[in-house]
Amino acid sequence: xxxxxxxxxxxxxxxxxxxxxxxxxxxxxxxxxxxxxxxxxxxxxxxxxxxxxxxxxxxxxxxxxxxxxxxxxxxxxxxxxxxxxxxxxxxxxxxxxxxxxxxxxxxxxxxxxxxxxxxxxxxxxxxxxxxxxxxxxxxxxxxxxxxxxxxxxxxxxxxxxxxxxxxxxxxxxxxxxxxxxxxxxxxxxxxxxxxxxxxxxxxxxxxxxxxxxxxxxxxxxxxxxxxxxxxxxxxxxxxxxxxxxxxxxxxxxxxxxxxxxxxxxxxxxxxxxxxxxxxxxxxxxxxxxxxxxxxxxxxxxxxxxxxxxxxxxxxxxxxxxxxxxxxxxxxxxxxxxxxxxxxxxxxxxxxxxxxxxxxxxxxxxxxxxxxxxxxxxxxxxxxxxxxxxxxxxxxxxxxxxxxxxxxxxxxxxxxxxxxxxxxxxxxxxxxxxxxxxxxxxxxxxxxxxxxxxxxxxxxxxxxx
Ligand code: GDP
Ligand code: IMO
Ligand code: MG
Numbered sequence: 001x002x003x004x005x006x007x008x009x010x011x012x013x014x015x016x017x018x019x020x021x022x023x024x025x026x027x028x029x030x031x032x033x034x035x036x037x038x039x040x041x042x043x044x045x046x047x048x049x050x051x052x053x054x055x056x057x058x059x060x061x062x063x064x065x066x067x068x069x070x071x072x073x074x075x076x077x078x079x080x081x082x083x084x085x086x087x088x089x090x091x092x093x094x095x096x097x098x099x100x101x102x103x104x105x106x107x108x109x110x111x112x113x114x115x116x117x118x119x120x121x122x123x124x125x126x127x128x129x130x131x132x133x134x135x136x137x138x139x140x141x142x143x144x145x146x147x148x149x150x151x152x153x154x155x156x157x158x159x160x161x162x163x164x165x166x167x168x169x170x171x172x173x174x175x176x177x178x179x180x181x182x183x184x185x186x187x188x189x190x191x192x193x194x195x196x197x198x199x200x201x202x203x204x205x206x207x208x209x210x211x212x213x214x215x216x217x218x219x220x221x222x223x224x225x226x227x228x229x230x231x232x233x234x235x236x237x238x239x240x241x242x243x244x245x246x247x248x249x250x251x252x253x254x255x256x257x258x259x260x261x262x263x264x265x266x267x268x269x270x271x272x273x274x275x276x277x278x279x280x281x282x283x284x285x286x287x288x289x290x291x292x293x294x295x296x297x298x299x300x301x302x303x304x305x306x307x308x309x310x311x312x313x314x315x316x317x318x319x320x321x322x323x324x325x326x327x328x329x330x331x332x333x334x335x336x337x338x339x340x341x342x343x344x345x346x347x348x349x350x351x352x353x354x355x356x357x358x359x360x361x362x363x364x365x366x367x368x369x370x371x372x373x374x375x376x377x378x379x380x381x382x383x384x385x386x387x388x389x390x391x392x393x394x395x396x397x398x399x400x401x402x403x404x405x406x407x408x409x410x411x412x413x414x415x416x417x418x419x420x421x422x423x424x425x426x427x428x429x430x431x432x433x434x435x436x437x438x439x440x441x442x443x444x445x446x447x448x449x450x451x452x453x454x455x456x457x458x459x460x461x462x463x464x
Contacts, residue, residue, distance in 0.1 A: 001260050001422060003218045005248050008225030009264035009318040011234075011272040013298070013305060015330035015407055016265045017041025020057035020221045022412060026422035027217035029065045030058025031208065033251030034241040035223030036073035036107060036136065037082075038129040040299025044410040050089055051299045054079050056221050059091060059098065067204050070103035071241065071251020073136040074148060076193035078107075083196075099202035101253075102149040106190065108161070109181050110168050111135035117176040126237055127274025129300050137230075137240035139164060148201060151194030158187045205253040212258050217422050220248045220259065226318040234363060237276025245322035263404065263421070264324035266315065268332045268391075271305040273298045277363035280308035280344045294334040309370065311344045312398045313357040319399050320356070326419055328405035329392065333380065333414070336388075341375040343394060344368040355398075380408040380416075 004023065008014045021043045024030050037053035043060060044050075052059070054074065056066040068074065086093055111132030119128055128134060139145040144164050150157055161183045172180045181189070211218060224243040227233050232244045241247060248259055269290055272278050281287070287307045290296070296305035318324065335341060346355045347366035357363065373394065376387035384392075384406075392403050404419030 002215055003212070003220070003259050004261045004263055004421060005220040005222065005245060005259045006263050006265060007222040007245060007322050007324070008228075008243065009266045009315060009322070009324065009327065010225045010270055010311075011227045011276075011278075012223075012225040013040075013271055013273065013296075014225060014265040014267045015328070016222060017043045017052060017057045018330070018407060018410060018412075018415075019263070019265055019328050019405065020219065021045075021060055022415060023219055023421055024058035024061045024064050027058070027064060027219045029067055029208070029211055029216055029218045030056040031067040031069050031204075031218065031220050031252050032056045032072055032223065033069040033220055034071045034243060034247040035239065036131060036133050037075050037078040038131045038133045038239060038300060039223035041221075041223070042299050042410070045412060047411075048089070050085070052086075053082060053300060055082055055086060055093075055098065058219065058221070059086060059093060062092070062097070064097070066098045067202075067207065067252075068098075068100040068104060069204055069208075069252040070101040071247060071253075072101070072104045073107050073133055073140070073241075074100070074104040075107040075131065076151070076190065076197055078131075080193065080196060095199045098200050099204055099207060100148060100197065100200045101204040102147065102201045104148045105136055105140045106146040106148060106151065107132045107136040108139075108146060108164065108190070109186055110165055110172075111139065113172065113178060113180055114168060117171075117178055121176055124236060125275060127276075127303075128239075129274075129298075131300075134240040146190070148194075148197065151190050152198060154187060154191045157191060158183055161187050161190075208252060208254055212254065218258075219422075220252055222247070226264075226321050227314060229321070232321040232359065234276050237274065261325045261421070262323055264315075264318060264322065264327040265330060266310075266327045266395075267330050268310060268335050269294075270308045270311050270314075271296050272308075273301070273303050273305050278306055278308060279314075279347065279363055279366045279368050280311045281306050282308045286338070286340060289338065290334060293338075294331055309342045309344055309368070310395070311357075311368070312395070313344065313347055313355055313366075315395075316355065316399055317357045317359075319401060324399075324401055326402045326404035327395075327399070328407065329395065329403045330407040332378070332388070332406060333408040335391075336376055336378045336380075336408075338375060341373040341391070342370040343373055343391070345371045345398065378408075380414070 041052045058064040059066045114135040115132045224239050226244045228239045229243040290307040346353050346369040349366050374387040376385045406416040
């Protein structure tokens with residue numbers, strides 16, 4: 001296997017950061033392709049915690065190249081802060097191991113102001129992260145977004161920003177009555193931020209195209225989860241990007257055939273931050289126990305996560321929506337020792353029993369049907385208990401795909417691989433690490449590789 005997509009199969013925070021970090025060790029390139037700094041991916045190494053919002057979790061491994069694809073909405077100030085945080089943690093980030101698409105959509109101050117104004121004064125409260133994600137994607141779809149490559153010429157940036165502000169100005173002044181920066185101020189702020197980002201700018205489409213041709217091992221790191229997808233999710237209580245599998249193709253810019261496996265990261269129970277339906281939510285002391293034991297607080301906003309039982313009808317839908325080929329079951333340690341264990345195996349809906357939560361269903365009217373499972377008390381040092389094996393089997397049988405990974409703690413070593421991902425494959429000898437157009441330069445502009453020559457190189461590959 002050469003390419004794998006990691007996708008959250010629930011409402012986010014399933015443990016994608018930890019699994020991405022672990023699998024990055026085995027691959028050459030890690031790509032973020034959607035979302036922005038609404039994501040909070042936690043990685044814990046030897047007790048030290050790092051939360052990444054924008055930079056792919058693969059950055060922790062010196063050999064792997066982190067790529068931010070054009071489907072991401074990119075907040076330049078948040079990026080600067082994160083870059084410093086990563087450097088302070090002793091990670092060396094250079095233009096060789098971090099590449100940002102010149103076409104990422106820039107999140108402006110106007111986007112953040114609009115997000116906050118709608119959440120505080122609007123008629124529908126989504127419970128967003130307040131990072132300006134929705135308004136930035138709106139600008140992109142409306143064809144008035146600022147792209148990263150727009151930050152480097154101040155006069156043109158001003159013209160584009162004026163166009164961008166045109167309609168929002170009316171909202172700021174007359175609907176929400178809030179102050180906002182002038183075009184000149186905002187342009188100068190973005191222009192100055194752009195100077196430090198320019199060296200990382202790259203034609204990531206061509207970079208990934210070459211990487212695929214050269215059989216590089218690539219991991220696509222999803223943010224959020226399938227149930228937050230703009231099309232597949234619990235609309236309108238969703239984020240504004242394509243978090244499901246389709247987002248990989250449009251957001252990273254790769255052909256459909258280039259994702260071989262899709263690993264759905266699945267918490268052993270369910271959590272959700274923000275508003276929206278949640279059929280298996282627990283409102284009792286057990287829900288509170290899971291919330292406290294699981295430290296279920298948002299990694300980006302610090303909000304308490306709502307907690308509930310594992311919801312198999314929703315998971316089955318997620319499997320179908322993203323063609324998941326296996327799942328990683330995380331946070332099993334949190335369920336260990338819990339005196340009662342249930343799993344939702346169907347809904348009662350309009351007098352019928354249904355086992356897949358198709359999107360036509362109004363989840364607020366679905367009554368979960370639970371199967372009581374035997375609680376387990378594993379310490380994960382020994383063989384898994386029969387009770388835990390039965391919990392895993394129940395999930396596998398229901399979903400029809402294997403549980404390939406079991407996680408039982410936040411640390412790297414707290415993991416069991418039941419399936420081999422990125423097994424040692426034949427690798428070509430070509431080096432991609434310095435490839436990519438740096439700002440202002442022409443080095444590496446696509447097409448620059450002789451495909452004939454590449455296939456000859458493939459014929460004489462060596463074991464890595
Ligand atoms: P992500 O957004 O999907 O990357 O997940 P978050 O980082 O927002 O939240 C997952 C939280 O669970 C983080 O604090 C992780 O360190 C932690 N975590 C991940 N896997 C496990 C696990 O198997 N057990 C426990 N106890 N914590 C885990
Ligand atoms: P990771 O990648 C969990 C939720 C917000 C809100 C909704 C819309 O860490 O799993 P937005 O700011 O995106 O417009 O908010 O989506 N949300 C997340 N929930 N994990 C995330 O990311 C999330 N990113 C956004 O709480 O309900
Ligand atoms: Mg998170």
